[in-house]
Amino acid sequence: MSNGNNGLKKGLGIHARRVIAYIVLIVITFFCLFWFYILFINATRSNGELQSGFTLLPSTHAWDNWINLLHGTLPIWNGMLNSLIVAGCSAVLSVYFSTMTAYAIHAYDFRLKKYLYPFILMIMMIPTQVTALGFVNLVDTMGLEDSFIPLIVPTIAAPVTFFYMKQYMESTLPLALIEAARIDGSGEFHTFNSIVLPLMKPAIAVQAIFTFVSSWNNYFIPALILHEDKKKTLPILIAQLRAADWLKFDMGQVYMMIAFSIFPVIVVYLVLSRQIVQGVAVGSVKE
Numbered sequence: 001m002s003n004g005n006n007g008l009k010k011g012l013g014i015h016a017r018r019v020i021a022y023i024v025l026i027v028i029t030f031f032c033l034f035w036f037y038i039l040f041i042n043a044t045r046s047n048g049e050l051q052s053g054f055t056l057l058p059s060t061h062a063w064d065n066w067i068n069l070l071h072g073t074l075p076i077w078n079g080m081l082n083s084l085i086v087a088g089c090s091a092v093l094s095v096y097f098s099t100m101t102a103y104a105i106h107a108y109d110f111r112l113k114k115y116l117y118p119f120i121l122m123i124m125m126i127p128t129q130v131t132a133l134g135f136v137n138l139v140d141t142m143g144l145e146d147s148f149i150p151l152i153v154p155t156i157a158a159p160v161t162f163f164y165m166k167q168y169m170e171s172t173l174p175l176a177l178i179e180a181a182r183i184d185g186s187g188e189f190h191t192f193n194s195i196v197l198p199l200m201k202p203a204i205a206v207q208a209i210f211t212f213v214s215s216w217n218n219y220f221i222p223a224l225i226l227h228e229d230k231k232k233t234l235p236i237l238i239a240q241l242r243a244a245d246w247l248k249f250d251m252g253q254v255y256m257m258i259a260f261s262i263f264p265v266i267v268v269y270l271v272l273s274r275q276i277v278q279g280v281a282v283g284s285v286k287e
Contacts, residue, residue: 044065065252090152099165101162107175117166146226234257
């Protein structure tokens with residue numbers, strides 16, 4: 001009888017903890033999504049309504065804001081395309097070469113290997129603002145202003161992405177698997193592309209999302225390099241729209257452009273999050 005009561009109490013305790021966990025997750029989810037809801041609500045309101053105060057109900061000016069935005073002076077479609085090119089290429093190159101660098105340090109033994117890893121981590125500590133002036137001077141010297149090359153190529157060397165890939169690789173990529181592939185006659189690039197990358201899918205998806213969002217939201221460096229309106233990315237155009245003359249300033253257009261700019265980020269997250277869930281599900285049944 002005592003064992004039955006203890007089992008019942010234990011079951012109730014587990015159930016109570018589960019209920020508390022669900023409540024906490026629901027509250028956190030609400031606060032995470034609430035601001036997106038407010039953003040889309042404000043995108044449906046006019047400038048006058050936005051100045052009058054806060055509301056949780058949508059208005060009827062979404063189409064007007066969209067038309068005014070399209071017929072304005074800023075090339076928003078060019079900005080969308082530019083942001084997609086920069087963020088997409090940055091995410092692909094950063095993830096691929098960071099994974100390759102982590103694989104090289106993980107799978108090979110060479111001189112100064114033990115110093116290379118902390119050296120890369122030291123580079124991660126250097127703020128972007130410290131090197132911005134020298135970087136802009138280099139770009140100007142090379143004649144690459146108003147070009148996407150300075151925004152894409154440097155992302156190949158991404159210490160943060162490398163660090164994450166290295167940590168993930170140590171827990172999921174046994175060296176015995178690489179040795180077995182070499183014994184079977186697999187070349188190094190074939191081993192990396194056919195064996196290592198599929199095993200790293202969950203980590204690649206996570207870092208692709210982070211890199212894409214970081215590059216998509218990047219304002220500081222693109223603002224220093226891109227000067228022509230048709231070459232500017234969306235964060236720069238949003239800043240220009242917010243800095244408009246007070247006679248032309250329309251907060252409804254600003255909110256509409258912000259809402260317009262986050263749709264690709266949401267799509268990328270939804271697509272890649274499936275890979276994360278699949279990777280976790282596959283990893284949970286591995287021996």
